[in-house]
Amino acid sequence: MIPERSSCGISETQDCAGKNEASCALRGEQLPARWPLDRRSFLLKAASLGMAGGACQILQPLRAMPGWAEPARENDARFIVEARFYRKLANKKIKCKLCPRECVVGDRERGYCGVRENRGGVYYSLVHSRVCAAHVDPVEKKPLFHYLPGSLAFSLATAGCNVNCKFCQNWDISQARPEQIPAEYIPPKRVAELAAQWKCPTIAYTYSEPVVFSEFLMDAADAGHEAGIRSVVISNGYIQEEALRAAYGKMDAVKIDLKAFSESYYQKVVVGELKPVLDTLVTLRKMGKWTEIVYLVVPTLNDSDAEFNGLARWVKGNLGIDVPLHFIQFHPDYLLKNLPITPVSTLERARRIAMAEGLHFVYIGNVPGHPAENTYCPQCKHLLVERAGFEIRQMLIRKDACPFCKRKIPGVWHA
């Protein structure tokens, strides 16, 4: 089994992952199989594989592009749009207002993300429609467990990220400049067309860090909505409130990677800050956006009882007990190859602590077949959604409620 990866460096379940999975699909390789046995699931899976195969063909040009060829500068102009969130300063400098880093960028320089450049005092995004990874994924892979279970998401990314997590499994796209990796021009309307073509009810912005391609995300979400297709974002949440409201306001669901519950971890391992991410979660709550939280448990770095306790208390106090919280297994990669895979017992400890605090929906990720992948009714404890990796084996929720005790189950369950 190859661990799945996503933008946050999460090894979620069995599969090739994130950008790498996109590459995998583009190479025409089959996704590892773990088929459910019932007829309905079999048919669903067969359809999804067929679509993925089709996606391989449609995105073939990505694969065909040479890895490190001479850049086609004459074509770069189509990827460049003026950035939405910045202020002009004296001497042709600008201050970026997209993320809390607030890079002050001189003329002909780029911000920390590497995908936004100051040209003569005007700040530009270099990655609009510049898709470096695209794939048809189950929405469970994001992971979004309380959002249209069993559905597919047309998932895409551009280069760049506004942090530098030492465990990132997609570092080869997230830590690269756009001109350093092959990409395809896929404008917003084409994104929506492709999603519709592959029967995806949702577009997912994922793999790298969607904050840095906010302009593209907003336009693609608009194009999607015009075509009746929803949008979800998989993000680190390291974004300023104005940009958050403008960009993620267009989303139908959000998954936030809360990398740890300590500033020192954010400073040393993520090269970011915790506080703005917590603020983002609170703002999303106020905005009424369906939000799920992922916490990648890295052995010895963010796996203490105190941290799990603090996290659970904060979630309960600020977001409520019905927010899904996923504790995910770490796999060594990038600059953190010296640490082992997270023991399952650690993930179970984290879950115990969070549930003892009163949280209702606490999941364990990247451990296929673990019972904590399933959704249970917090009231009558019945199994409501049975999962195995990305597979939905049973989905019993009806009319957003438990069919046994009628308790409302929070989420977006039906299209």
Add this chain to the structure above:
Amino acid sequence: MEGFPAREKVEAMCKERTTSRREFLRNCVAGAVAINTAGQSTPSFPGRAVAPPARSRVSIARDPLLRGAPRRETGSSQGGNRVDPTRILVLLDQAVHGIINAGDPSGAWTKAVRPGQRVGLKVNTLGGRGLSTNVLLVEAICERLREAGIKASDIVIWDRDSEELERAGFRIRSGGNQVQCYGTDRVGYSDYLASFGSVGSRLSKILIERCDVLINVPVLKDHDGAGVTIALKNMYGVIHNPNKYHPDGCNPYIADVNALPELRCRLRLHICDATTACFEGGPGFKPQFAWRANTLIVSTDPVALDYSGWQMIERKRAAEGLKTLTAEGRAPNYIATAADARHRLGNNDPRRITVVETQVA
């Protein structure tokens, strides 16, 4: 996943370079000489990642007439715009002579390079035509390299981006029996990740695949984030993700980048172009802060060179009535980090740096 780990690659590379009998004997002799000369004023050229010498030498050579006689009509005390190609060659010889005394100008270069080696000249072209490594200086270096037995086609002038090279006045060229000149954008970055400390980066394939020896030719500049950008920071142009390493005054990132084994193995000499320098408002070119220092600073120790360059900038800032970089909260602390026990890239203690200042007659 990525290719084989960086460390293995470097070890393999270094192994390759030490297998021949001649190389082995040469290294033994070099090692013995290095041990014996430690503490003396004439440095050896580092051919491997080794600890810095007990003392470092920095040569600062000036030529007030580098751009011709001062112009009375403009009131300029620094001559015209254009550097005199003959005088810059003399200035280069004098600067190099300041750190290594050889009988003739090309003699010094034979201590840094040897025929058959492929030599990279890592210039700095971020500042456009106004504040980039001077083309005539680079031509002078090429001339001396060729006299030292390096084939023209084995010399590559490079920086991150070909367009920036062109904007700085370099002519892009590759192939044929001529000095090569192009940016990493033409060949890309290594597939594997090189890492040291807080840094994990892909390295320019020009460095990895086309340079046995690297000569660093930076510009003396103020830097709004790092304090100054001289020899050490110029190595940001080697990695694929320099944007990730600007927080906290680039500290400890600059030191970490320079400690990457692939770089340390190849770096031989640093020739800092201060013919036109910048004492404020850097690293971009702002005419009001440009400073025709008509100077070259040469060393085999990038830390000592950066320390000396920093002091030059501070003196100029004082003369211009500006605050010190420390007072502005942007002292280049990365220089001390580069000298610490973890990095050992050179000396930043002025008591251990011999500065040789000369002026072209």
